[in-house]
Amino acid sequence: MPPSAAMRRPHPVGAPGPPPAASPAPARPVSADLVDTARGGGRVVSLTFDDGPNPADTPRLLAVLRRHRIAAVFCLWGEHVDEHPDVVRRIVRDGHTLCNHGMRHDDMGSWSPERIAADLRETNDAIRHAVPGARIRYFRAPYGAWGRTPAVAASLGMRPLGWRLAVGDWEPPGTDELVRRLLDGVTPGAVVLMHDGGGDRGQTVDAVDRVVPVLRARRWRFTLPARGPALPRTRRPQTPR
């Protein structure tokens, strides 16, 4: 955990945000159903990275993803966004998709919708302070403690983003073991949860660099997570397979 990140926040709550011209269109409600599947059929997989930005490992991961021409999802920790806005700008510049992962990585499992909404808005404000007008398509609950967060996130235009495979890279178990867990655990359509922040994630970056060519040789494709159209709640789409 970063020490007293709040003291270093560059924009106090209530300060003027980005200019109106840069503000995104009002969020349209999206489905509150958790999505844990990748777009497309067959051997598709989505790579998602939590808890960044991290000034050491995120830029190295971005270089790996660029070299392999993969678009991923970055679930951003608001305090880390405030500390390293330049890294967020690099993530966006490289064409990746953003996901709100909460301001302080709190367990929101027992929170009221009002408290959840305040946290999610604060996180989005931090992201848009770094990147005015940024699209933030997903929300992922810290610790997977979803509680009442899916409906709140959906009302703010963010689809709740689950996962089908986590590889325990927070341990961290060693690059060889991560490679093994990824290759053994991947299933068609899986959203895969890894981490580029919250600690030394060098093993994760190295494992991604090694696994991608192997999966490509086995005819896997890397896609973004599925995201249903904005529909009235009465017409929720089926979760795509």
Ligand SMILES: [Zn+2]
């Ligand atoms: Zn997390």
